Amino acid sequence: MSCITEANNLGDLLKYEASNIYSRDQVTVAKGQNLSLGAVVSKKTDDGLIKVLNPTATDGTQIAIGVVISDVDAKAADAKAVMITRIALLADCILVWPTNITEEQKTAAIKQLETRGIIIRKGV
Known part of the structure; x- marks a missing residue:
């Protein structure tokens, strides 16, 4: 019997949210970005565009x-996306972190998300 592998989806990432x-x-999302479901993102101050x-x-x-909350291909041009920004x-x-992030930086980023009501928990 063959095994089927399914890619991550929103239900794998999102365990609770206030009204969507x-x-x-x-x-x-700023041009040049290729973001995956679960990517932790930020906002550039000067133009307000979303970046990793x-x-x-x-x-x-x-x-x-x-x-x-979904894959976003903005390699060629700015692209629209939806993201969790509060109370979830x-x-x-399932979170996707930058490849070079340290544990201390990850902990700081999680605290930044917590100030917005985004709580990160151990999941399967």
Whole structure:
């Protein structure tokens, strides 16, 4: 019997949210980004566009503000996306972090998300 492997989906990531009209926002992802479901993101201060979290930056992208809820291909141009921005419970094992993030930076980003009511819990 063959085994079927299914990609992660929103139900794997999102364990609870307030009304989705309240917990989610439509945003614009900056050109050059290719984000996966569960990517922890930030907002660039000067243009308000969403980018992957960069803990060493000084342009606003060092502050975690939410998590995208679907894959977003903005390699060629800015793209619309939906993200969790407040009052939600997310599974930690589905979050997508920058490849070079340290444990200390990850802990700081989780605390930043918690200030927005986004709680990260051990998940399966």
